[in-house]
Amino acid sequence: xxxxxxxxxxSLATLWVFDLKNQKEWNITTDNARVWxxxxxxxxxxxxx
Numbered sequence: 001x002x003x004x005x006x007x008x009x010x011s012l013a014t015l016w017v018f019d020l021k022n023q024k025e026w027n028i029t030t031d032n033a034r035v036w037x038x039x040x041x042x043x044x045x046x047x048x049x
Contacts, residue, residue: 002044009048 028034 002040006044006047
């Protein structure tokens with residue numbers, strides 16, 4: 001999906017991380033299982049600069 005956004009020059013939105021205690025299954029941090037999402041966003045940002 002990110003490749004499609006980049007390929008079509010669609011502006012990317014900011015990803016906000018609110019580390020709420022009652023929402024641990026949805027947060028994205030540098031030290032949890034969803035860190036790959038930050039990596040993809042970082043690579044996409046580099047490719048459109």
